Amino acid sequence: MNEMTKEHILISLPDEQIANKIYMIRGQKVMIDRDLAELYGIETKRLKEAVKRNLYRFPDDFMFELTRDEFANWRTQIATSNSDRMGLRYAPMAFTEHGVLMLSSVLNSKKAINVNIQIMRIFTRVKQMLTETMSLKIEIEEIRQKLQNQDKNIELVFSYLDELITKQENPVPRKRIGFKTND
Numbered sequence: 581m582n583e584m585t586k587e588h589i590l591i592s593l594p595d596e597q598i599a600n601k602i603y604m605i606r607g608q609k610v611m612i613d614r615d616l617a618e619l620y621g622i623e624t625k626r627l628k629e630a631v632k633r634n635l636y637r638f639p640d641d642f643m644f645e646l647t648r649d650e651f652a653n654w655r656t657q658i659a660t661s662n663s664d665r666m667g668l669r670y671a672p673m674a675f676t677e678h679g680v681l682m683l684s685s686v687l688n689s690k691k692a693i694n695v696n697i698q699i700m701r702i703f704t705r706v707k708q709m710l711t712e713t714m715s716l717k718i719e720i721e722e723i724r725q726k727l728q729n730q731d732k733n734i735e736l737v738f739s740y741l742d743e744l745i746t747k748q749e750n751p752v753p754r755k756r757i758g759f760k761t762n763d
Contacts, residue, residue: 611675612675612676613673613674627687631643643682645671678701680699
Protein backbone atom coordinates (compact mmCIF):
# COMPACT_ATOMS: atom_id res chain seq x y z
CA MET A 581 0.00 0.00 0.00
CA ASN A 582 1.47 3.37 -0.98
CA GLU A 583 1.59 6.42 1.30
CA MET A 584 -1.37 8.20 -0.35
CA THR A 585 -3.64 5.16 0.09
CA LYS A 586 -2.65 4.78 3.74
CA GLU A 587 -3.28 8.47 4.35
CA HIS A 588 -6.68 8.28 2.63
CA ILE A 589 -7.77 5.38 4.81
CA LEU A 590 -6.73 7.21 7.95
CA ILE A 591 -8.62 10.40 7.09
CA SER A 592 -11.72 8.87 5.48
CA LEU A 593 -15.01 10.27 6.81
CA PRO A 594 -18.38 8.52 6.86
CA ASP A 595 -20.08 9.09 3.49
CA GLU A 596 -23.31 10.13 5.23
CA GLN A 597 -21.45 12.92 7.00
CA ILE A 598 -20.50 14.37 3.62
CA ALA A 599 -23.72 13.53 1.74
CA ASN A 600 -25.79 15.30 4.40
CA LYS A 601 -23.91 18.51 3.62
CA ILE A 602 -24.92 18.63 -0.04
CA TYR A 603 -27.82 21.03 -0.68
CA MET A 604 -29.87 22.07 -3.70
CA ILE A 605 -29.54 25.81 -4.31
CA ARG A 606 -30.23 27.52 -7.66
CA GLY A 607 -31.00 24.09 -9.06
CA GLN A 608 -27.46 22.88 -8.35
CA LYS A 609 -25.97 20.52 -5.84
CA VAL A 610 -23.70 22.63 -3.66
CA MET A 611 -21.76 22.56 -0.43
CA ILE A 612 -21.55 25.53 1.93
CA ASP A 613 -18.24 27.08 2.99
CA ARG A 614 -18.63 26.39 6.70
CA ASP A 615 -19.45 22.69 6.08
CA LEU A 616 -16.43 22.32 3.82
CA ALA A 617 -14.21 24.07 6.37
CA GLU A 618 -15.44 21.66 9.03
CA LEU A 619 -14.69 18.65 6.80
CA TYR A 620 -11.22 20.00 5.99
CA GLY A 621 -10.54 20.71 9.65
CA ILE A 622 -9.95 24.44 9.17
CA GLU A 623 -11.76 27.63 10.16
CA THR A 624 -14.36 28.98 7.74
CA LYS A 625 -12.48 32.27 7.84
CA ARG A 626 -9.32 30.56 6.49
CA LEU A 627 -11.24 28.83 3.70
CA LYS A 628 -12.81 32.14 2.62
CA GLU A 629 -9.42 33.86 2.72
CA ALA A 630 -7.91 31.18 0.47
CA VAL A 631 -10.81 31.51 -1.96
CA LYS A 632 -10.59 35.32 -2.04
CA ARG A 633 -6.83 35.16 -2.69
CA ASN A 634 -7.60 32.89 -5.67
CA LEU A 635 -10.93 34.33 -6.77
CA TYR A 636 -10.01 33.98 -10.46
CA ARG A 637 -10.21 30.18 -9.96
CA PHE A 638 -13.86 30.38 -8.89
CA PRO A 639 -16.17 31.63 -11.66
CA ASP A 640 -19.91 31.90 -10.90
CA ASP A 641 -20.57 28.32 -11.99
CA PHE A 642 -17.99 27.10 -9.44
CA MET A 643 -18.86 29.29 -6.45
CA PHE A 644 -21.40 31.96 -5.56
CA GLU A 645 -22.52 33.81 -2.45
CA LEU A 646 -26.01 33.09 -1.18
CA THR A 647 -28.63 35.81 -1.40
CA ARG A 648 -30.72 36.63 1.65
CA ASP A 649 -33.62 34.47 0.33
CA GLU A 650 -31.30 31.58 -0.53
CA PHE A 651 -29.76 31.83 2.91
CA ALA A 652 -33.22 31.65 4.53
CA ASN A 653 -34.14 28.68 2.34
CA TRP A 654 -30.87 26.93 3.16
CA ARG A 655 -31.60 27.41 6.86
CA THR A 656 -34.92 25.60 6.40
CA GLN A 657 -33.11 22.74 4.60
CA ILE A 658 -30.93 22.21 7.64
CA ALA A 659 -33.87 22.79 10.01
CA THR A 660 -32.17 25.33 12.22
CA SER A 661 -33.96 27.76 14.44
CA ASN A 662 -30.95 29.79 15.54
CA SER A 663 -30.78 33.54 15.24
CA ASP A 664 -31.40 35.25 11.92
CA ARG A 665 -27.82 35.04 10.64
CA MET A 666 -26.67 32.01 12.68
CA GLY A 667 -23.64 33.98 13.85
CA LEU A 668 -22.52 34.68 10.29
CA ARG A 669 -21.23 38.14 9.40
CA TYR A 670 -21.03 37.49 5.66
CA ALA A 671 -23.21 35.57 3.24
CA PRO A 672 -22.11 31.95 2.98
CA MET A 673 -20.31 30.81 -0.15
CA ALA A 674 -21.84 27.90 -2.02
CA PHE A 675 -19.49 25.65 -3.99
CA THR A 676 -20.68 23.51 -6.89
CA GLU A 677 -19.02 20.19 -7.61
CA HIS A 678 -16.42 21.96 -9.77
CA GLY A 679 -15.85 24.57 -7.08
CA VAL A 680 -15.20 21.87 -4.50
CA LEU A 681 -12.75 20.27 -6.90
CA MET A 682 -11.02 23.64 -7.38
CA LEU A 683 -10.69 23.99 -3.60
CA SER A 684 -8.24 21.09 -3.61
CA SER A 685 -5.82 23.25 -5.63
CA VAL A 686 -6.25 26.16 -3.22
CA LEU A 687 -6.14 24.18 0.03
CA ASN A 688 -3.10 22.05 -0.42
CA SER A 689 -3.11 19.97 2.76
CA LYS A 690 -3.24 16.16 2.57
CA LYS A 691 -6.48 16.17 4.52
CA ALA A 692 -8.11 18.65 2.11
CA ILE A 693 -7.02 16.57 -0.88
CA ASN A 694 -8.28 13.32 0.65
CA VAL A 695 -11.59 14.84 1.74
CA ASN A 696 -12.00 16.29 -1.77
CA ILE A 697 -11.44 12.86 -3.32
CA GLN A 698 -14.15 11.47 -1.08
CA ILE A 699 -16.50 14.38 -1.87
CA MET A 700 -16.00 13.85 -5.63
CA ARG A 701 -16.86 10.17 -5.26
CA ILE A 702 -20.03 11.07 -3.40
CA PHE A 703 -21.02 13.67 -6.01
CA THR A 704 -20.53 10.97 -8.65
CA ARG A 705 -22.72 8.51 -6.74
CA VAL A 706 -25.42 11.15 -6.29
CA LYS A 707 -25.36 11.80 -10.06
CA GLN A 708 -25.66 8.07 -10.75
CA MET A 709 -28.60 7.77 -8.36
CA LEU A 710 -30.33 10.75 -9.99
CA THR A 711 -29.75 9.26 -13.45
CA GLU A 712 -31.10 5.88 -12.35
CA THR A 713 -34.09 7.56 -10.70
CA MET A 714 -34.78 9.58 -13.83
CA SER A 715 -34.64 6.52 -16.11
CA LEU A 716 -36.94 4.70 -13.70
CA LYS A 717 -39.40 7.62 -13.81
CA ILE A 718 -39.32 7.53 -17.62
CA GLU A 719 -40.03 3.79 -17.64
CA ILE A 720 -42.92 4.24 -15.20
CA GLU A 721 -44.38 7.00 -17.38
CA GLU A 722 -44.14 4.78 -20.47
CA ILE A 723 -45.97 2.00 -18.63
CA ARG A 724 -48.58 4.49 -17.42
CA GLN A 725 -49.16 5.65 -21.03
CA LYS A 726 -49.55 2.05 -22.23
CA LEU A 727 -52.02 1.33 -19.44
CA GLN A 728 -54.00 4.46 -20.27
CA ASN A 729 -54.22 3.37 -23.90
CA GLN A 730 -55.27 -0.11 -22.80
CA ASP A 731 -57.81 1.41 -20.41
CA LYS A 732 -59.31 3.35 -23.32
CA ASN A 733 -59.52 0.16 -25.39
CA ILE A 734 -61.07 -1.73 -22.48
CA GLU A 735 -63.58 1.09 -21.95
CA LEU A 736 -64.50 0.95 -25.66
CA VAL A 737 -65.07 -2.82 -25.46
CA PHE A 738 -67.27 -2.38 -22.39
CA SER A 739 -69.29 0.36 -24.07
CA TYR A 740 -69.93 -1.98 -27.04
CA LEU A 741 -70.95 -4.74 -24.64
CA ASP A 742 -73.30 -2.32 -22.86
CA GLU A 743 -74.90 -1.47 -26.21
CA LEU A 744 -75.40 -5.15 -27.02
CA ILE A 745 -76.92 -5.84 -23.61
CA THR A 746 -79.24 -2.85 -23.98
CA LYS A 747 -80.36 -4.07 -27.42
CA GLN A 748 -81.06 -7.55 -26.05
CA GLU A 749 -83.05 -6.22 -23.10
CA ASN A 750 -85.09 -3.81 -25.20
CA PRO A 751 -85.45 -5.49 -28.56
CA VAL A 752 -86.98 -3.43 -31.31
CA PRO A 753 -90.23 -5.12 -32.47
CA ARG A 754 -89.64 -6.79 -35.76
CA LYS A 755 -91.89 -6.42 -38.70
CA ARG A 756 -93.44 -9.71 -39.63
CA ILE A 757 -92.82 -10.94 -43.06
CA GLY A 758 -94.72 -13.51 -45.04
CA PHE A 759 -98.40 -14.25 -45.82
CA LYS A 760 -100.88 -12.16 -43.80
CA THR A 761 -104.46 -13.06 -43.14
CA ASN A 762 -107.21 -10.59 -42.53
CA ASP A 763 -108.51 -12.37 -39.47
